[in-house]
Amino acid sequence: SSSSSSTVKMKFETILDEVSGFGPFQIIIVVLLCSPRMVLPLHFMLTNFIAVAPPHRCDISSLADGGLFGNLTQEQRLTVGIPQREDGGPRSCEMFAEPQFQLLSNSSSSGLPTVQCRSGWVYDNSTFTSTLATEWDLVCDRKSLTKTSSSIFFFGVMLGAVAFGFLCDKFGRKNTLLASYIMSMVFGFSTAFANSFVLFSALRFLTGFALTGLSLNSLVLSIEWVDTAHRSFISVIGSLTWCVGNMLLAGIAFLVTDWRTLTMAVTAPLGLAVLTWWWVPESARWLLANGKVEEAQFYLDRCVSACALANMNVQEKQGRSYSYLDLIRTPKLRWLTLQTGIIWYGVASTYYSLSLSITGFGLNIYLTHFIYAAIEVPAKLTVYYVVNVFGRRKCQAGTLMLTAACVAINIFMPKGRSGVLVSVDFMTQLRSTVTRQKLLMRLSCCVYVEQMGDKYKKKERKKGCNSKYEQ
Structure with missing residues (x-):
């Protein structure tokens, strides 16, 4: 029937095509899910400020x-x-x-x-009222403990990627997202009240574990409600929220110089995320894959209504469950998983080694951190257009090789010199080299995220991305 009240049966992908893949419904989802992602860099880069050892x-x-x-x-x-x-x-x-x-x-x-x-x-408390180093004397022969706490945090991130990858398939993206919101908030605030370094490290581990669920589920939910043509756009938007949060961290840390108060300040936005969670729809793809057709139809009706289309019923077969073993089930998948794992390790380790090393460049650490965060914005915007011209393989290879070249140049830079004794010209060249290296590293990160989405089939995509989780 041509009546607006008639019901049209079509596949889920066709429904997304009918709303151009990115209508008002999808815009609301992106706003609700990408905004909480700004909390991620606030915690991931937090040690840049709370673990500083002042003079x-x-x-x-x-x-x-x-x-x-x-x-x-x-x-x-x-x-x-x-x-x-x-x-x-x-x-x-x-x-x-x-x-x-x-x-x-x-x-x-x-x-x-x-x-x-x-x-x-x-x-010297002129810059920082209190840090981990000043409270627990993490200096001299104990200064390595600050880096240990960062390693413990990222170990929690790694385990969280595996755990939440399973949980969101088992209990749904939306329910798992709420759990990660609450866990991140509880462990984040608890960290601010830690009375020993051991307890602090344990709570940071749990915070990293919980934040991974936020990152994975928010991105997966956003992507699963848009068509294939808009997935790159969603990935870039989600990644830009990282930049915004990272730049905000420099400002928040400048205003809040006590590490306990700063930890609570960067955790507080999760309270708003919990409130907005009620308006987040469950993934229709997950509902259909698990035989919950009526609930999927409810959210699809909301999507169609927001786009002023005729009523539509979805036709989708229930699929089997997939696990991490599917990533190594065939020789081709094993080789692909190994390749992407190696590349992801190189990308992530280089990115964080730069981002977590903001001292020693002769600049105020707040300004250095802000510049490091801001330089990512043009890189991410560039990726969105460049990959469509040169393709993902060429962009990935090019950015990795240029990054490696910049890293190699740093090997030959003099070490152990203070900014006072080094000439302005040398410091300018050093900062320029590191900035270019940072820019190229972010280009590589963005291209790789998009490339993985194309390499794995739909059912294996999330498993593959979870196993190489970065941010």
């Missing part, structure tokens, strides 16, 4: 026992109590075993006995 020196109060320092000024006390660096500042991890009063007459300090800091450290 510090040994607490030399133990040398003043018995009034040995007398009427010495603070500068004189540091002179007799702590050996100096080449730039004239006090060393961070050493102090003299005994006060060296002869140094007040400009004597040489070479060969004088030194010891590790006995009574802790004194920190």
